[in-house]
Amino acid sequence: MSDLPQLWKKLRATKESKSLMSKYLTPEIYEKLKDKKTKLGGTLTDCIRSGVENLDSGVGIYASDPAAYQEFSELFDPIIKDYHKVEALYHPPTDFGNVEQLNFGDLDPSGELIVSTRVRVGRSHDSYGFPPTLNKEQRVNMERNTRDVLEKLTGELKGTYYPLDGMTPETQKKLMDDHFLFNDSDRFLKAAGGYNDWPVGRGIFFNDNKTFLVWVNEEDHLRIISMQKGGDLAAVYKRLVSGIQELEKKLQFARLPNLGYLTFCPSNLGTALRASVHVKIPKVAAMPEFKTICDEYSIQARGIHGEHTESLGGVYDISNKRRLGLTEIQAIEEMRRGVEELIRLEKGGELK
Known part of the structure; x- marks a missing residue:
């Protein structure tokens, strides 16, 4: 049986947590997500447990599996925007640049620093x-x-x-x-x-x-x-x-x-x-x-x-x-x- 109600109760009862998870997990979002599961069985419990058990967490949330970022997006998206200081969630295609013609080499050729x-x-x-x-x-x-x-x-x-x-x-x-x-x-x-x-x-x-x-x-x-x-x-x-x-x-x-x-x-x-x-x-x-x-x-x-x-x-x-x-x-x-x-x-x- 899920211990999510106990975790939620502890989080709501404390003023110690300053994590991004506690900031954005509102009662409304909790009600929307509490019964959801990913295709691999991931739950909200899996995502927030560490942040509730460690009230000094900074982020306070982990993804149960890759699908959690979509299944629980109403919680993850604002946390990600806040942490990464971006207004919109967009990421460009992978680009390592031309590794054979980089415009940098050794940042400290003298080896001093x-x-x-x-x-x-x-x-x-x-x-x-x-x-x-x-x-x-x-x-x-x-x-x-x-x-x-x-x-x-x-x-x-x-x-x-x-x-x-x-x-x-x-x-x-x-x-x-x-x-x-x-x-x-x-x-x-x-x-x-x-x-x-x-x-x-x-x-x-x-x-x-x-x-x-x-x-x-x-x-x-x-x-x-x-x-x-x-x-x-x-x-x-x-x-x-x-x-x-x-x-x-x-x-x-x-x-x-x-x-x-x-x-x-x-x-x-x-x-x-x-x-x-x-x-x-x-x-x-x-x-x-x-x-x-x-x-x-x-x-x-x-x-x-x-x-x-x-x-x-x-x-x-x-x-x-x-x-x-x-x-x-x-x-x-x-x-x-x-x-x-x-x-x-x-x-x-x-x-x-």
Whole structure:
């Protein structure tokens, strides 16, 4: 029996929740959606549980499966517009740009400021639900299908897949030392069912050079990652695009014309792309205008250990803020321009 009435009662009784879900889940919307189900069995309960159990959530909602974005659109649409700061839900066709003729290369040729560069995307298999509606058998099948494709990659992308289920302590330590291993410690994801059947059906693939990674069934079905030391954004981006295109030859990813690529959390919709650098900018970060500069260039500053963490030694994680309503190459260019401006200011340039 559904515990939706209890969740709804708790949400209505509290003044603690400031999430977007609590903002837009009005009594009228609740009545419209409370009995609906997606074709995979996803319910409103699946979508709002994490936000009710964690009243300090920011977004407060996860999609039960790709179809939830349409079935529960009266709740998801205003949340997505609010989070992504867009007036209309539109997403352009995929466009990686001409990767052979990019108008950028290494953002820090001297190697003084940028420690590392990373670009990742989230992708979801179009024939599977998200964690709340996946059973163990489906999760294992999805991992098997994905692994078969990953283990056939060639050239620079060729590598090894490591399943989490049955992983030896030695391999686990090695992957943790390389900062590759994900875990089941996020309470927001846990409440949303993100760690159901842990660690079954999950694993990590990386190439021989450790510059191309794929996380299988961490938060999203796939997190495809390209990274390396230094500031050569062009090399990192080209490798990512190459990897995505190889996977697309064998796998079908969930996408909607108005939302782009579909992900478990609506915060990652659209390109589902996050391009970032770890960059040493102690002088700029100390400026009172730091946040204004970031906002002006549509970039986001975090500590190097992710969201809600502090900087270490003046090193910040700088990434593109926008994911929805623009193309992949536009998202990369926004991040590039923002990072170049921060570097210019760090080297003594004047505020514009």
